[in-house]
Amino acid sequence: MISEWYFAAELPTWALFSEIVLAGVVVVLSGSRLASLADSVADRYGLGDAWVGALLLASVTSLPEVVSGITATWVGQTDMAFSAIFGSCSFNIVLIVLLNGAIGGGSILRGKGGAHTLSSAFGIVLTALALLGILLVEKFQATRTLASACEWAITILIAVSYVLCMRTVFRAEKDGIEHETTPSAPKAGSGGLTTKIVFISAVLVGSAWWLARTGDILADHPIELIGRPLGATFVGFLFLAMATSLPEIATGLAAVRLGNLDMALGNIFGSNMFNIFVIPFLKIASVASGDDLLMEGEDFHASQNLIAGVLPILLTGIVVGSLTYASRRTILRRFGLDSGLLAAIYLLGMLVLLSSA
Numbered sequence: 001m002i003s004e005w006y007f008a009a010e011l012p013t014w015a016l017f018s019e020i021v022l023a024g025v026v027v028v029l030s031g032s033r034l035a036s037l038a039d040s041v042a043d044r045y046g047l048g049d050a051w052v053g054a055l056l057l058a059s060v061t062s063l064p065e066v067v068s069g070i071t072a073t074w075v076g077q078t079d080m081a082f083s084a085i086f087g088s089c090s091f092n093i094v095l096i097v098l099l100n101g102a103i104g105g106g107s108i109l110r111g112k113g114g115a116h117t118l119s120s121a122f123g124i125v126l127t128a129l130a131l132l133g134i135l136l137v138e139k140f141q142a143t144r145t146l147a148s149a150c151e152w153a154i155t156i157l158i159a160v161s162y163v164l165c166m167r168t169v170f171r172a173e174k175d176g177i178e179h180e181t182t183p184s185a186p187k188a189g190s191g192g193l194t195t196k197i198v199f200i201s202a203v204l205v206g207s208a209w210w211l212a213r214t215g216d217i218l219a220d221h222p223i224e225l226i227g228r229p230l231g232a233t234f235v236g237f238l239f240l241a242m243a244t245s246l247p248e249i250a251t252g253l254a255a256v257r258l259g260n261l262d263m264a265l266g267n268i269f270g271s272n273m274f275n276i277f278v279i280p281f282l283k284i285a286s287v288a289s290g291d292d293l294l295m296e297g298e299d300f301h302a303s304q305n306l307i308a309g310v311l312p313i314l315l316t317g318i319v320v321g322s323l324t325y326a327s328r329r330t331i332l333r334r335f336g337l338d339s340g341l342l343a344a345i346y347l348l349g350m351l352v353l354l355s356s357a
Helices: 002-010 013-031 034-045 049-061 063-074 078-103 115-139 144-176 193-220 232-244 246-257 261-288 302-324 337-356
Strands: none
Touching: 002 013, 013 193, 013 246, 049 063, 049 193, 049 246, 049 261, 063 078, 063 193, 063 246, 063 261, 078 115, 078 193, 078 246, 078 261, 078 302, 078 337, 115 144, 115 261, 115 302, 144 261, 246 261, 302 337
16 A cells, blocks of 8 residues: 555565565554553453453454454455455464464463353354355345345354354353453453553554555556466455464464464354354445445455455364364474364465366
């Protein structure tokens, strides 16, 4: 965005990538503070770590997906908005590999069932609903009234399901997951938590808008190395999704440094649920911009988005299995077998998506 204004018609590719990196640094710096704030909230109010990670931390760190998705939808790039959502869901799950590398000792999911199993499974359900919406709109696109009715039904179902899923996760942790049941004394410097969280959220929102606008330009910018633009789906799934997932990376690693793996995992699974919860907001933005259908149009590639949406379902399925029964086998004496599978499937999915672009 800034580079386009500065270089005008002679915009170089490196300038666009530099903007993405710069905006990402801002996101990381602000996101690294969120973990300690969330930890203070959990201690101050006696809430479960997994719940705080799945609701508070996930909601704040997913704000970039909200803003970038609405911005992309408003400018007519719904394809990028959906691919960024699905890409972020996939990338969030792959963060488990990064956390595993930081902790070591084999699978970090061993013995971490309960609320995490529920939230990860609910992530699969919500993602499947989104894919069902794409399929229904594509099937009935000749009858726009019916297609619109299906789209509204799916978006409302996603919103209601998200609320019910979060309520169920909260009850599961409250009833069966070990955590502090009485509030502990507030940590030093924990005053003004609301003000701090609002400020960091504002920084994340601004950075996300910057990322969305730069990604929109990058999608149509010709890349000399491959002889064509990368396309909205690939840019949204890879670059924009990775950039908007930087808060999860920063907060996850910070939570691990604090010895709070439950909060880090809760943030990952909660963020994936919240990412799908963004779709109803995209629908509202689409209607407000004058488009009666969100999941349809000349620039919306249903087949590519279906591929992008299946990948996080496959990855999360591995996580659910590992939470239920985590193998003690290790890779390179540090990573769990599940981490190896997650990395391999993610890379394979990226190759499939790139080849179908």
